[in-house]
Amino acid sequence: MSLASRILDGELRAAARLMRNLDDGFRSAVDDMKELYSHTGRAFILGITGPPGAGKSTLVDQLTAAYREQGKRVGVVAIDPTSPFTGGAILGDRIRMNRHADDPGVFIRSLATRGHMGGLSRSTADVVNVMDAMGMEVVIIETVGVGQDEIDIVRLAHTTVVVSVPGLGDDIQAIKAGVLEIGDVFVVNKADRDGADRTARELAAMLEMKKTVPGDWLPKVMMTEASRNRGIAELVDEIALHRSWLADSGTLERIRQERSVRHFEELLRERLFAEVFGHIRVNGRYREIVEAMASRRTDPYSAVDAVISERLGTPCQES
């Protein structure tokens, strides 16, 4: 019985196994994903992003609890910053959301930013698809919204919540300006702190400068204290409003199609490299190139040209 069938039968361990197989680049994982694909497209995908220290994990924890109270199953994909040398995620599943650990209606997966070169967004899309096929009705993607990769990942979501906190300083504005454009809902968390009202007013003022046309979604700024569960119900309502708007305006279908196209391109990029790189490692070509570069007999540009023409020079089977 394939892992995909076992996942469709509700076996949680099979899902965890498939996610590991995807990480390890097992060929069989692709077959499982093909089998699961027709069962995807039902989950609501919610992105949560913001700077380190904004309280995103606590917010995700509270949102998870709120959706569980509505009887919905919840998947969480947390993109954790990684130590570049040890390769380990700094935060991890283990310290995340302990109170949901024994709830079979919650499935949590941490993805480390390391080891996904050029492919973190692809990995996230794969994991979201697995959770979607498993029947998770809400899938929450949480990223630290500073790097470009992280922003790209959140753009996979249907609704994106951008979390701020008071007191991050004006210097961070340049970054904020980028994140401003991707938010559907803005949250000022830790709203009990000094300066929360000012942060909310500044955000609202920046949002008002955006050019809009009638029918556009107009993002609001919400106040929360996630650690005390304040403002969460209102946030859940606002997210639901955005979701209705997505469906009514036809935007949901457009996002779904854009997600597939991007996923295709990212899979193609990664698989092409994996196939060709695997090939030249096995046949000794890679070793030759590394040695030739070390002794300056070749350079990276010429070596790539050679490999490309060896592998793609003559299209083999034109369709």
Next chain:
Amino acid sequence: MSLASRILDGELRAAARLMRNLDDGFRSAVDDMKELYSHTGRAFILGITGPPGAGKSTLVDQLTAAYREQGKRVGVVAIDPTSPFTGGAILGDRIRMNRHADDPGVFIRSLATRGHMGGLSRSTADVVNVMDAMGMEVVIIETVGVGQDEIDIVRLAHTTVVVSVPGLGDDIQAIKAGVLEIGDVFVVNKADRDGADRTARELAAMLEMKKTVPGDWLPKVMMTEASRNRGIAELVDEIALHRSWLADSGTLERIRQERSVRHFEELLRERLFAEVFGHIRVNGRYREIVEAMASRRTDPYSAVDAVISERLGTPCQES
């Protein structure tokens, strides 16, 4: 006369032109890079990273002035965060380092994080190679050290300077832990601010916990006020010490080889995708796939399988 030859003749405009051609993916740019490659390997590559607001740009400006006083030519590659929608760099060449604008011994290039998907590190390596071939004796790479991409880029440097400032809050520690491992020199900038000594002590304490063996480089924590040019001479000296250590320990040669190998892999990844993607766009296959995915007749996994086997199915010219 090729752009490469004009660059080797010292024509600055030719260098700017080649960098644009690289951005635009012109085929001729690869030939220019091949021609330039044998003239690279002489520049000292200095990475500067740290959170937004740490004063990195001012520090780079002062370091540039210090190297100019030593009579060295200086190249600067600034990786700027980009607005994800407008595609424009938020900071840019124009507001950077105005005082060096008329100095032909300084060449500045800003790279926006947007539009380099999976390739920002490759773009940076290309630009560093052009500057190296131009005869820039010091090439400074400046990134906002938060995202994984940015950390990967700084790892291209010979010496990496990690810049902190007092008062960023404890929440940023998780990120800091990652950056800690890549720094060869640590700087607490804005050293006149409250808490500077505490920040320096904390950094030093974290550094002391690192396991070392005799002969390892032991990073120091330096204090600077870049805006008043304080501590810059000492920082320049410390960087020079690290550079000597790199050469004496054989580490410099190892870094050089690792850089070539990574550059090869990144070029290969990007060129493979560009070739195949270009091909399926021209022959209509891409459009077919997008439509088939929209109507759910296929999925991204199966579509990638099909394209891969069409293009790589039978190796054409095994070497």
